[in-house]
Amino acid sequence: MAGRGYVSGRGVGRRERRLDPGAGPVQRFAAELRALRESVGRPTYRTMADKVPFSVTALSQAAAGRQLPTLAVTLAYVDVCGGDPEEWERRWRAASAEAAALAAAEEESRPPYRGLTRYEPDDAALFFGRDRLVDRLTALTRRHRFTAVFGPSGSGKSSLLRAGLIPRLRTPQTGPDAPCAPAAVRVLTPGADPLRTHADRLDPAPGAAPGADTWLVVDQFEELYTLCADPAERNAFVDRLLAAAAPGGSLRVVIAVRADFLGRCAEHPALTAALQDATLLAGPMSREELREAVVRPAAAEGLVVERALTARLLDEVEHAPGGLPLMSHALLETWRHRTGRTLTETAYETAGGLRGAVVRTAEEVYGELTPPQAELARRVLLRLVAPGDGTPDTRRPAEHAELDLGDPDGTRAVLDRLVRARLLTLDDGTVELAHEALITAWPRLRGWIDAERDRLRVHRALSEAARTWTGLGRENAALYAGSRLAAAHDAFPPGHHAELTPTEAEFLAASTGRRRRAVWLRRGLSAALALLVLVASGTAVVALRLRDTARAERDDAVFGRITAEADRLRPTSTPLAARLDVAALGMRTTPELRTALTTDAGRVLSTRLPGHRDIGSAVAFAPDGRTLASGGHDGTVRLWDTSKADPRAPLGEPLRISGGDVGALAYSPDGTLLAAAGQGGGIRLWDVRDRARPRPLGRPLVSHGGKSVTSVDFTPDGRTLATAGDDGTLRLWDVGDPARPAPLGDPARADTRSVRDVAFAPDGRTLATAGHTGTVRLWRAGGADGPAPLGEPRRAHEEAVWSLAYSPDGDTLATAGYDDTVRLWDVSGGDAPRPLGEPLTAHSAAVWSVAFGPDGHTLASAAQDDTVILWNVANPAYPQQIGEPLTGHTEGLWDLAFAPDGRTLATTGADRGVRLWHLPENVLTDFTNPLTAVAYAPGGRLLAAASTDDALVRLWDVGRPDHPRRLPRALTGHEAAVLTVAFAPDGRTAASGDEDGTVRLWDLSDPARPVPAATLPDAHPGGALTVAFAPDGRTLATGGADERARLWDVRDRDHVRPVGAPLTAHTDWVGSVAFASDGHTLATGSQDKTARLWDVRDRDRARPLGEPLTAHGDWVNSVAFAPEGHVLATGGRDRTVRLWDVTDPGRVRPLGEELTGHRGGVTSVSFAPDGRTLASGGEDHAVRLWNVADPAHAEAFGGPLTGHLDTVTSVAFAPGGDTLASAGNDLTARIWTLDTDRAVRHVCARTGGDLTPTRWHELLPQLAYRPTCR
Structure with a gap:
């Protein structure tokens, strides 16, 4: 693709919106700031930020015209631009006074909407749309003394109670049957100490009139489970509420609870009974x-x-x-x-x-903070979140004292900005998030939480313990010891207590001091005893032990610091976090590190090239894929050899373009020419056949009326070059003789302001342009007459279209907009683009570049939110995001390009760097629909994956797991979604089942040429959900939506027949079947919440064994036997995995506790071939590993394997046990390497190897340098 990297003048990495100085003081002041910057040559905001203590975002937002910048930011801006600070302070104060007067006038006409904050009783006049629900709630509360309102987060429960119910209760009623007015209405939220905090409010109001009840409204009742850590206090509080609301009393209780906490409420038997009588659901x-x-x-x-x-x-x-x-x-x-x-x-x-509104508000506020304030904001916001434990994260109110983070003035300034933006609320001495929606809607906050999740849990417990310690007069008995102290030290090692309040730091220091004294006391006693020994045997052994102890403690601290830094960096710089994981592994091997590296090896990792001395603006790959060209605002073009193991040294000297900034790059299709363009209308061609010594051709062209050239692209035959520019024109050039380019026809007016991008269709006869006014237009390339328009311009985006790209087949056009979206268009008709599907909205800032991969199924988008996102566009009407956004750049991205092999992606941006992203081959994206199942053939070289709407089973050669190869022919023949697939023990036969209830057998003797072997129509009316072969390969078991399991004799593929009667003990769908290794026992799992065992030694007379297994509280989605056959694993929709001793299948007993960790239902379980590890996949998008070497004491092995973006539907171990496959609803299958050494080699090869000593000391200044990739 041609580059899009130039913005008129020398602007920051995003186009500044048009200002209207007549629209008020804010826009007028912004326009004046811009004029000042223009007067000194329009330096980049990056250059300005290097000279003052404010970020690029803060300076750019000062002149954005959205709100008045602070005086400090204004004076910094003015100082860099050489303005008079006294004059500008006067201007700022005048603008501030005028804006304040307008704001005061605006306050008189109060806003009709509350934003993220809840509606209060005083807002009742603005609370609409819930009248019927308020009527029902009012009636319910008058009939019952205890009422509960359940609803999901964001359903308006708090507003319903406060602006709906309470005003209704306070409205005087008339008539003989009218209820009495309330004696009092009290509103509270439980908090961390509900009983101690609210005990005096749980009694009826004194002196109430006869019949006048006191109403107690308990909002956010789920805080009992998210904030109150003491089960005894929690139960006592519930007991008080239920007792107060007993019949005959004068108190009525109404609670509002998030729906996902219903299960926690059910833990209290009396509360469960109360909820049976009066519960209201606040639905959509x-x-x-x-x-x-x-x-x-x-x-x-x-x-x-x-x-x-x-x-x-x-x-x-x-x-x-x-x-x-x-x-x-x-x-x-x-x-x-x-x-x-x-x-x-x-x-x-x-x-x-x-x-986007929440994101824009939050990002604007965050961007205007100084770097120290931004760090304070991060710390404050994280304190206001309670990380979920099997439930979504929730907000957490905090007292002002808890936000004392060592900078009171800075904290007050940050809180003021966040409160004014209505992102936080202040109430009764506490601060909290305006709404939990902020947690999910703001990607930056979400990333912080995910990066710090485990640390946040430790921090919440530490805060509570410090508060208790203070309340008990700082009793030693309340201090931390043992594992709790160790966990706190891992999260907050010495020298890293900045995120703790003074009280928390004192508590931790006191706990550490107490442990140290205890250690010295023990050592003193040991020394006294040792003295007697030393007299006889010398001091050597004791000295060695003391030295080893000190070394172990030091290594513990170093290891904890490295892993903590890796976790902190993971959301914003995945490659750097992966390199730190490798560094930590050099010290110690832990399950957490091994699973982290397994996840790392499945991520898109990158190598950073040094790049440019100013904004990196354009990248382009040569057609052979061995060379990358990059251009920057330092006026240079650099070439890089991407075929080298370490490509970080540029080839030859930088190439320079006349006129300054490089805005666009393009290689000719034969790779012999490189075109570069930029500021002042300059266009330059080089002969790059000798990569180390490119040769300029002819004189530089000056075109587009001296305005900047924004984009260049060659026709597929390489004889024509298209250019687009800030003069709003499209131009074509004959470059048959590249030393003497000649214009083809007249320039074509393509936009009234600026043409941001141009691209030729693969046929070379059509090209498309992207306009600053939000339009896309198609053109006939023509000949000597120049381009001719095809149809009218198409409005494509609400703001400027920054980039566009044709798919390799030419039928689809992708566009990127300043409105933060990517769109796909059908251009197969050749005249007018037609929209395909909905806009892609995953980015939170302007999207500046899009590019198709050479397979046409993958699209990449790069944006000013510092991320790249990959999309599966195999079905362009229903694109699907692939994996998490790619992070590593520290400022907005300008351009990206795919290498011809489609496995490497280059990006560049405002942080001046160029990154090479290596797309992992073990993430399989060749799907147009969600996946339902994966299965390995017994030899381990063949992997099958089934998907839904396309009714296919695809096959891969996975003999080299890092380089899977899709086989040319899929299993075709199903007429409905394929739901299950399994291989026979001989590896030459496979079975699959579909949504129509059909089961098919396949002959895979030659996997490249699969042949249908048998069809079993209506095997299970309603859907064949599961298939499994017996160990001898002679019998197939199936289960389905008809609530039955069946056995089939498959010895003769031409005459497959059912064996015996259907197995009919289940009362709902049978979704999983599995044979024990001896073939004598069959397990089935069902949506009736049970698993069953069957004696199938006599296939004609299969019979149930023992009682059904009923421990799961919801559907049993998956069953699997361990290889030795004595242990059964079941996975359920209740989010648990359970293990069972089936040594005697007639007397099955549970083994150990249920395995918990999934935050959604468990969909699939699979044992490793050695039986020591179990894998599970879930609706929480995660794969988890479990150590089941001792099944009675099974435990989680490390952390979750993450990468899927939707439900993981199936997991399967390869026969070798060092590889695991998973399938997901996100249209991907993943092959996870469980070989840690292989994962390390992969990370090192894909991230540039060792961290440099300089980078190490930037990240870990207190630790001695350690090579990471040895």
Whole structure:
């Protein structure tokens, strides 16, 4: 692809939006700042940030015109641009006063929406759409003294109670049967110490009139389980509530609980009984209720919501779980961007839309903070989150004292900014997130939480323990010891207590001191005894022991510091985190490190090339894939040999282009020419056949009226070059003689402002342009007459289209927009692009580059949110994200390009670096639909994967697991989604079952030419869900939606027949079957929540063995026998794995405790061939490993293997045991290497090898340098 890396002038890595100085003081002041910067040559914001203590984002946002910058940021901006600080301080104060006056006037017309914050009783006049639910709740609470409201996060429970129920209770009632007015209405949230905090509020109000009840509204009842760590206090609080609400009393209790905590409520028998009587579900709002919630608050304030905006909101929110707070915030921001009295769709888009508004607000606030303030904000926000334990994360209120992080003034400034942006709320001396939606909606916060999850759990416990210690007068008995102290030290090693409050740091220091004193006391006693020994035997042994102890303690601290730093970096720099994992492994091998490295080996890792001295703006691969060209705003083009094991040294000297910044690069199809273009209309061609000594051809071209050239691209025959520029034109050049390029026809006007990108279709006859005004246009390349338009421009994005790319077959066009989205278009018709599917919205900032992989199934997008995202576009109408966003760049990305082999991706951006990303071959993406099953053939060289709507089973040669090769022919013949696949023991036969209930057998004697062997129609009406061969290969077991399992004699493929009667003991779908290794026992798992064992020694008379296994609380999704046949594993929708001793199949007994760790249902279980490890996959998108060497004491082996973005539907071990395959609903299969040495070699080869001593000391300044890849 041609580069898109140039922005007119020398701007920061994102296009500055147009300002209207007449729109008010904020935009006028921003325009003045921009004019000042223009007057000194428009230095880049990166250059400016290098000279002042503010980030690139803070400086760019100062001139963005969204809100007035702080005085400190303003003066820093002015200082760099040579302005008079006194004059600019006067300007700033004048603008601030005018903005404050406008804000005061705006306050008088209060906003009709509350944003992320809940509606309070005083907001009842703006609370619409829940009238019927309020009616039902009011009636329910008057009939019952204890009422519960359940609903998912974001369903509006808090607002329902506060702005719905409470005003209704306080409204005077008339008539003979009218209820009395409440004696009092009290609202509370449990917090960490519910009984001690609220004991005085759990009694009826004194002096109440007869019949007047006291109403107690307990909001966020789930805090009992997320914040209260003492089960005794929790139960006592519930008991008090239930006793207070007993019949005949004068107190009524209403609780609001998040729906995913229903199971925790059921742990209290009396509470369970109370919930049976009066429970209300706050479900999704109907379309008409949503309309009321959108339109009527605005009408109450004399405003109008544009019909198009109303319709769009209804469409977006109606099926969006938890979408109400996002809608409220988006409407609040739309109100702030309104024009006159109308809330328009344009204002809504400017605000960021449903999911973008929260992100935009949060990122704008974060970007305006100084680096120290930004770090304070991270620490404050993480303190306000309670990480979930099998449940989603929740918000956590914190007292102001807990936010004392050593910089009171800085903390106050950060809190003020976050509160003013309505991201936090202050209430009764506490601070909390405005809504839990912020946790999931803001990617930056989500990344922080995921990176710190284990540390956060330790921190929450430490905070509670420190508070208890203080409350007990700092008693030694309340200090940490043993494993709790060790965990706290791992999370917060000495010298890294900045994230602790003074009280927490004192508590940890006191605990450490107490342990040290105890150690010295023990050592003193030991020394006294040893003295007698030393007299006789010398001091050598004791000295060695003391030295070894000191060394072990030192190594513990070093190891903990490295692993903590790796976890901190993982969300923002996966390659760097992986290199630290390797470094830690050099000290110690732990299960956590081994699973981390297994995950690392399945990630897209990158090598950083030194890049440029200013913004990296363009990258392009030569057609042979051995050379990469990069261009930057330092005015140079560099060539890199990407075929070398270490490509970090550039080839030859930098190439220079006249006119300054390089904005675009393109190789000719034969790889002999390189075109570069940039500022001032300059275009340069080089002969690059000798990569070390490229030769310039002819004179530089100056075109596009001296305006910057933004993009260049060659026709497939290499004889024509297209250029696009800031003058809004498209131009074609005859480069048949590259030393004498000649224009072809006249320039074509392609945009009224600027053409951001141009690309030829693969046929060379058509090309497309991307416009600054948000349009895409197709052109006929023509000949001597130049380009001719095909149809009219197509509005593609709400803001500038920054990049576009054709798929290799030419039928699809991808576009990237400044509106943070990527779109796909059908251009097979040749004249007008037609949209395919919905916009892709995973990025949180402007998308600046898109490129198709050579297979046409993969698309990459790069954005100003510092990430690259890969997409499966095999079905372009339904794209699917592949894996997590790629992180490693520290500032916005400008350009990307695929290597011709499709396995390497190059990126560059505002952090000046160039990165080579290595796409792992062990992530299989050749699917257009969710996967349902994976299975290895017994020899281990063949892997089968089944998928849904395309009704295929695909085959891979996995003899080299790091380089799987898809076989040319899939198993075709099913007419419905394939749900299961299994191999026979001989490896030459496979079976598969589909949604229509058909089971098929396949002859795979030659895997490259599979042959249908048998068809069993209607084997299971409603769906054949599972298949498994007996160890002798003569019998096939199947299970299905008809609630039955069946046995089939498959010895004669031409005459497959059912054996015996169907196995009919289950009462719901049979989703899993498995044979024991001796073939005598069959296990079945069912959605009736049971697993069963069957005696199948006599296939004609199979019979059930013993009682059904009923320990699971939900569907049993998977069953598997250990290789020796004496242990059975079951995985259930209740999120657990269970092990069973089936030595005597008639008297099965459970082994040990249930295995927990999955945060969603367990879908699949598989034993390793040695029986010592079990793998499970789940709805939480994770694969987990379990150490089952001693099945009575099984435990988790390390952390989860992550990479899937949707439910993991199937897991299977390879026969060698060092490889595991998984399938997912995210359209991928993954092959995980469990060989740690192989994973290390992979990480080292893909990330550039050892960390340099300089980089090591930047990350780990207190630790001596250690080579990482030896």
